[in-house]
Amino acid sequence: DIVMTQSPFSLAVSEGEMVTINCKSSQSLLSSGNQKNYLAWYQQKPGQSPKLLIYYASTRQSGVPDRFIGSGSGTDFTLTISDVQAEDLADYYCLQHYSYPLTFGSGTKLEIK
């Protein structure tokens, strides 16, 4: 099974600041066939279902603000949120869908000071 190690567990920032969330996979998520990384990022606000932010490691889902940026390849991935807004208060998860069983990171709780 692919283990997703996500960090940090939580972070608190002021509006306007930048945050980075990391996910490291125990195996490469890069497909040799299409050169895509099978890594997605989700946002889950309190009491809501998850929402897809980023797929293929760096492609922003339609409608997602451009302050959400995904980067990385192979085994190391980062979600960067620039100019954090109060509405970004949420839990964030990475997901590898390269192979079964699909595995999520343990989550990062973003709090706004």
Added chain:
Amino acid sequence: EVQLVESGGGLVQPGRSMKLSCAASGFTFSNYGMAWVRQAPTKGLEWVATISYDGSSTYYRDSVKGRFTISRDNAKSTLYLQMNSLRSEDTATYYCTIPTEDYWGQGVMVTVSS
């Protein structure tokens, strides 16, 4: 508008069974693989099972293999999760989803307790 509406949750005793349903609309259900993802209270997301678009392939996490069965009825645009021999650790909100398409239901709570 895409809608995934789960039903069938509730309180069940350990060792008993429960069947979840997910009614899909707003997209061509038979074109997509579907999944169940769960979230225990105050915990993170956990993938449970996936079924291919035509039902020919299924995948499960180890902790539910042999106890849970994912199935679908493409004529009814409905996804199912039959859960047998339920354990307290199965207590969670269960989401019907196509995670890579950002299609998620609102979730249904399953509580396994005596």
